[in-house]
Amino acid sequence: MESVNKLVKFESQVAGHDNILCLTTNDLMVFKPSSQQEREFYEASQQHEEFMDWIPECYGTLRSSTENEKELLDKGQDVAPVLSDNITDIPTDQLANLDDILFLCVCVCHLCLENILHGFTRPCIMDIKLGYKIYEDTADEAKRNKMIKNAQGTTIESLGLRISGMKIFDSVERHYTSYTKQYGRERTKDNFLDGLLSYFYPTYNLNNESNNNKWILEHFIDTVSDIQGFVEEHAELQLVGCSLLLVYEGDASAAQAAWKRMLEEDRQDDANIDKPVNDNDGVSGGADDAADADDDADAIQKDMEETGPKLCDIRLIDFGRSRWQPGRTEQEQSFIKALDNLMGLLDQVIEQSP
Incomplete structure (x- = not known):
């Protein structure tokens, strides 16, 4: 066919x-x-x-x-x-x-x-494996031993984190550089930060006004903190072997356009907050309800088809070994510690940025 x-x-x-x-x-x-x-x-x-x-x-x-x-x-x-x-x-x-x-x-x-990359022109991508615990409670002894052996000597043991792969766009040289799983396996607790710096700052140009990496880093830290809080409050959520996918716009022009768009949306939001409330707002019935429903559907569809530009995104992915377990009363504290480690490292990226 x-x-x-x-x-x-x-x-x-x-x-x-x-x-x-x-x-x-x-x-x-x-x-x-x-x-x-x-x-x-x-x-x-x-x-x-x-x-x-x-x-x-x-x-x-x-x-x-x-x-x-x-x-x-x-x-x-x-x-x-x-x-x-x-x-x-x-x-x-x-x-x-x-x-x-x-x-x-x-x-x-x-x-x-x-597709998390939808809306990006030149996405810079990093996959970070999360958690000290890499096997499920139901895994047999042979599988446990195999996975433990694979993690030995990697930053899974020391940080509960491992760089699984990166793809970075150099906005000066105009080409991509890819880092495989082996690169992540060779990181240590002492040089893991270097991998993060390479991801967020593949090049540095004093004249590059579209460099919004500090804001992106702060956004990533805030998101990881929110995820950590949710995980702590929901013991029934067991995350094993999942990853965080980090993405930011590597094309300078597209990043600047996304930044301007965000600023404009903020201005519009502020204007809407200050706008006087109409007494008739929110009061409708009959055909008006149907029209509102159609408008909502159109708005949702427009959002789904919108092509950007996007400045950054961060999501949890890969849930083949994760599950929701009603009745589970204690959260895996080592997973919380891994998220703590990641936030600390991202803070260091901000401190050591060019």
């Missing part, structure tokens, strides 16, 4: 098993192979609205085809992909053509996730 050729490898993946896919028709979503446990984690997360702000939005899942459906695909016959109804339906206008994702139906079950 010709449409299958539109499904390609997601080139911006910096860590993991290099098996995330995307469509050539748009960059709004990525398709990630997933376990049942990860799918259940995303489904359960919907019950916690605040937590949803820190993970990619999940639009649904695609299940594997039956043997009969695979035979039909091999013969070039049309087969409608089956979407899971246990998570949010995928917006149909974001798929361009459902035939584009038929190929996924003959693979393992995939999560259809928000």
Whole structure:
């Protein structure tokens, strides 16, 4: 089928098993192979609205085809992909053509996730593995020993953190530099900070007025602090083997445009706060309610399709070993400590920045 050729490898993946896919028709979503446990984690997360702000939005899942459906695909016959109804339906206008994702139906079950890089021109990406504890309580002894051995000598032992991968755009030389998992494994407690400095300051130009890295760093620290507070208050949330994905705009012109846009939005918000309240505001009924609902839907759709520019983003990702456990009464303190370590290191980046 010709449409299958539109499904390609997601080139911006910096860590993991290099098996995330995307469509050539748009960059709004990525398709990630997933376990049942990860799918259940995303489904359960919907019950916690605040937590949803820190993970990619999940639009649904695609299940594997039956043997009969695979035979039909091999013969070039049309087969409608089956979407899971246990998570949010995928917006149909974001798929361009459902035939584009038929190929996924003959693979393992995939999560259809928000592409965090959507809206960036030259995204600078860092994946940081979180937590001293890297295996689940249910893991057998052989698996535990294997994972412990893999973490030996890395900053997982000393900091509860490890750089899993980086991709940085040099706005002066105009090229990308990639850092693999091996780079992260070679970091030590003493030089981990150097890796962060390389990520946030790949080049330094005194005349670069678009350098907003201090604000970005402070935003990242505030977000990590908020995540830490939520985790401390929700003992039922067990995060194991997850990562933080950090992204900021590496293109100087695009970053400046995003910065100006943020300032303008702040000015508009301030103006709306000072605006007198109309006595009729918020009072509607009948057809007006329907019109308001349509307007809300249009606004949501516009936000989803908006192309940016974005200055930065930070999300928790990779929940194959994480779960929500109702009845769990104590939080893993070593995970809290790992977040503390990360915030301390980001503070040092600010102090040592050019």
